[in-house]
Amino acid sequence: MIQSLSHVLRNEMVAPSYGRIALACGTPFGRSRPGQFVMLGFPGSIEPLLRRPFSIHRLIVEAGQVSGVELLYKTIGPATRRMAALRPGDPVSLMGPLGSAFRVPPDSRRVYLAGGTESMSRMPFRDSRDSIAAISGSRNEVILAVILGAPLPR
Numbered sequence: 465m466i467q468s469l470s471h472v473l474r475n476e477m478v479a480p481s482y483g484r485i486a487l488a489c490g491t492p493f494g495r496s497r498p499g500q501f502v503m504l505g506f507p508g509s510i511e512p513l514l515r516r517p518f519s520i521h522r523l524i525v526e527a528g529q530v531s532g533v534e535l536l537y538k539t540i541g542p543a544t545r546r547m548a549a550l551r552p553g554d555p556v557s558l559m560g561p562l563g564s565a566f567r568v569p570p571d572s573r574r575v576y577l578a579g580g581t582e583s584m585s586r587m588p589f590r591d592s593r594d595s596i597a598a599i600s601g602s603r604n605e606v607i608l609a610v611i612l613g614a615p616l617p618r
């Protein structure tokens with residue numbers, strides 16, 4: 465686990481109240497596994513006092529090296545509203561990767577991953593087995609497509 469000063473690479477709203485933010489980070493985050501999360505804070509700021517947890521949605525890889533993490537967030541309170549206002553270059557503080565990764569027993573034949581919008585924002589398994597199926601419910605079909613990496617509905 466590391467704590468690092470990071471900055472925003474990209475930040476966009478992908479659906480009403482849902483944002484996708486890309487944050488620069490060092491290669492130690494390359495050890496992140498599906499199911500793990502980061503604690504995000506705002507350096508030099510008292511409010512919000514506590515860091516907030518966000519699942520790692522995707523690792524950003526450039527020239528074979530992990531250069532960032534992507535998070536999906538729902539604006540719900542002070543921290544996520546502030547996240548929505550972040551612009552490229554703005555500083556954030558990241559602590560991670562944290563939490564227990566999903567463990568898929570090697571002899572498993574079929575794995576189902578089920579959850580709602582936030583629990584399914586987690587990064588996909590780097591696993592070529594097609595026996596891993598994700599089942600997700602969401603009230604918003606755009607955010608569901610973003611989570612599952614499917615084409616956006618028109």
Ligand SMILES: Cc1cc2nc3c(=O)[nH]c(=O)nc-3n(C[C@H](O)[C@H](O)[C@H](O)COP(=O)(O)OP(=O)(O)OC[C@H]3O[C@@H](n4cnc5c(N)ncnc54)[C@H](O)[C@@H]3O)c2cc1C
Pocket residue numbers: 501512516517518519520535536537538539540541542543544545563582585
């Ligand atoms: C391990 C972990 C991973 C998480 N991953 C993600 C993620 O990938 N994306 C994401 O958007 N969120 C995720 N969350 C939830 C996220 O951390 C909270 O939504 C966050 O605390 C919001 O901070 P805030 O300051 O905006 O709102 P807060 O001030 O923390 O909350 C504002 C109000 O909303 C309520 N609230 C907070 N979270 C929720 C919720 N999830 N559902 C319903 N009511 C809630 C609070 O009780 C409070 O009343 C994760 C939480 C955990 C524990």
